[in-house]
Amino acid sequence: MKLAVLGANGMLGTDIMSACNNAGISANGYDLPEIDITRDEGGLDKIENCDWVVNCAAYTDVDGAEKEKGKAFDVNRDGVRRIAGWCRRSGVSLLHISTDYVFDGKSKTAYSENSRVNPLNIYGMSKLGGEEEIKSSGINYIIARTQSLFGANGRNFVRTILSRLGNGPEPLKVVDDQVSSPTYTVHLSDAILRLLNTGEQGIVHVSSSGECTWYQFACAIAAIIQPGVKIIPVTSNEYVRPAKRPAYSVLDKTLYTSWTGHVMPPWEDGLKEYLERIRS
Numbered sequence: 001m002k003l004a005v006l007g008a009n010g011m012l013g014t015d016i017m018s019a020c021n022n023a024g025i026s027a028n029g030y031d032l033p034e035i036d037i038t039r040d041e042g043g044l045d046k047i048e049n050c051d052w053v054v055n056c057a058a059y060t061d062v063d064g065a066e067k068e069k070g071k072a073f074d075v076n077r078d079g080v081r082r083i084a085g086w087c088r089r090s091g092v093s094l095l096h097i098s099t100d101y102v103f104d105g106k107s108k109t110a111y112s113e114n115s116r117v118n119p120l121n122i123y124g125m126s127k128l129g130g131e132e133e134i135k136s137s138g139i140n141y142i143i144a145r146t147q148s149l150f151g152a153n154g155r156n157f158v159r160t161i162l163s164r165l166g167n168g169p170e171p172l173k174v175v176d177d178q179v180s181s182p183t184y185t186v187h188l189s190d191a192i193l194r195l196l197n198t199g200e201q202g203i204v205h206v207s208s209s210g211e212c213t214w215y216q217f218a219c220a221i222a223a224i225i226q227p228g229v230k231i232i233p234v235t236s237n238e239y240v241r242p243a244k245r246p247a248y249s250v251l252d253k254t255l256y257t258s259w260t261g262h263v264m265p266p267w268e269d270g271l272k273e274y275l276e277r278i279r280s
């Protein structure tokens with residue numbers, strides 16, 4: 001199996017490239033400026049012969065998208081349409097990464113692949129647009145929806161908390177009314193390689209086992225790094241950001257497990273492994 005990874009220098013893309021390297025899977029990585037998926041003449045033809053394109057390239061600034069709607073849609077919907085078109089012309093399958101932000105978060109139970117989508121923010125709308133382009137393209141595809149990623153090669157919540165712990169006289173305030181399943185990009189990369197070997201296609205949900213609020217996640221980080229530090233739980237209304245976030249966006253992984261026979265590790269394991277990695 002040969003892969004082409006788009007967005008290979010990003011947080012997830014970097015770990016997918018490492019996972020391929022460790023597993024002895026041949027993978028070529030591409031990113032800006034070599035390939036710009038927003039340009040018709042952007043060079044998708046530079047992709048070398050492969051069986052799968054794994055697309056991690058995306059506009060990922062959730063708050064920024066509220067002001068840069070055009071840019072978000074250029075990359076996350078129209079760029080994905082170009083990739084799907086290239087895959088169709090080349091007879092190549094596509095594994096595309098999507099997001100829990102296609103849901104509105106009003107559910108009280110984990111979202112399945114068949115749950116109704118209703119994004120609350122521009123980023124979620126643009127990612128949903130990308131999903132729709134793939135579904136209507138006629139190619140073989142897997143759309144892997146995931147959530148709340150943290151990894152060594154990118155900005156993420158864990159890094160933000162680490163930089164703020166013990167900084168300044170004010171205790172850290174973290175929202176306690178948004179529930180998800182924080183997912184380590186190394187665990188997700190392993191899951192993606194498993195998915196490529198299933199022969200299945202369609203939408204599938206992949207994130208850590210378990211769930212927590214951002215406040216609970218921050219407390220778990222602090223318990224390892226700086227036990228005893230005070231963190232204050234706040235509501236989303238007290239911590240207003242440009243983009244609305246779903247209150248509850250836990251993804252149901254039943255289909256992933258039935259396809260792969262694998263259960264995703266708990267978020268607590270991902271956190272410990274990530275902290276060990278960045279501290280070593």
Ligand SMILES: NC(=O)c1ccc[n+]([C@@H]2O[C@H](COP(=O)([O-])OP(=O)(O)OC[C@H]3O[C@@H](n4cnc5c(N)ncnc54)[C@H](OP(=O)(O)O)[C@@H]3O)[C@@H](O)[C@H]2O)c1
Pocket residue numbers: 006007008009010011012013031032035036037038055056057058059060075079097098099100127146147148149150154
């Ligand atoms: N991070 C999360 O919490 C999260 C949650 C759910 C789903 N996801 C999805 O997971 C995937 C990977 O996310 P990530 O966190 O690894 O994102 P990331 O670190 O921002 O990586 C995205 C990569 O895509 C590149 N890129 C941006 N615009 C491009 C374009 N026009 N053409 C080609 N490449 C372009 C970026 O380059 P530059 O850095 O130079 O812009 C970057 O290397 C994305 O599809 C994202 O929507 C992420």
